[in-house]
Amino acid sequence: MFWELIATLSAGLGAAGIALLLRAITLKKLPNWIIPVFAGAGMLGFQIYSEYTWFSHQKSLLPQGVEVVRTAQESSSWRPWSYVYPQTMRFIAADVRNAAINQKNTDLILVDLYFFERRMSARRVPQVIHCQQQARADFTEELTIPSAGQAVSAGWHKLAADDLLLQLLCHNQPDAEQG
Template sequence: MFWELIATVFAGLGGAGIALLLRKLTKQSAPKWLVPVFAGGAMLGFQIQGEYEWYDHQASLLPEGVVVVKAVQEEAPWRPWSYVFPQTIRFIAADVANSATNKIDPNLVLVDLYFFERRHMAKRVPQIVDCVQKARTDFTQSFTSSDKSTQSTATWHPLERDDLLLKAVCTG
């Protein structure tokens, strides 16, 4: 975040420099207010560009075998351009390459989910996916199966048939 601040300041200096060059080329007939307007516009443009490129950049850094299973886009009134082009503010990736099938119940797959959000550290959450019941739950040391005949302490969350997590983990 520190380097982003430095880059934003330099974008502002560059914008101000362009305005000063315009004033020099027009023999100072261009208005003086162009300098702060160009500086502010360059800084705002740099920040907007960074907001939109964040997701593509982060997704490109994921190692092979880690698949994006959900991306969350958002519009906000303080970013009116986001109503035209929604911005991806967070996403979830599954480490499919290192997932493990349960030896007792092969319908259960243990997979690590990584939660990414702009300007936050990534969080890893181990999950168990039941490929037959089409559900997921948090992995804990006291985990029991989703079989209806046994008492389960886990809270299972149903997944849609076309859920990308289900497709990524249960196929193959």
């Protein structure tokens, strides 16, 4: 965040420099107030650019085998342009390459989900995915792992049949590592 502040200030100074150059070219016929207007527009423009490119930049930094499974676009009143084109401010990625199939119940897959949010540190949350019953649960000591054919308990959350996480893990089981 510190470097983003420095970049924003630099964009403002650069835009103010362009305004000074325009005033010099026009032999100071442009009004003085054009300098702070250009500086503010430069900083605002840089912030808008960085917010819209954040997701694609973060996605490009993900290692091979880590796939984006869900994004969250947001609009807000203090960013009126986001009503026209919502910004991706959060996303979830799954480490599909290192997913592990349970040896006792092959319908269960352990996978790490990574939660990314703009201006926040990424969080890793281990999840158990039940392919047969299309459900997921946080992998904790309290989690009851069902045996083959057994129904999942209340700690499990149902997933839609077309959920990308299910598609990546359950339809590509041979790619998952035995564990």
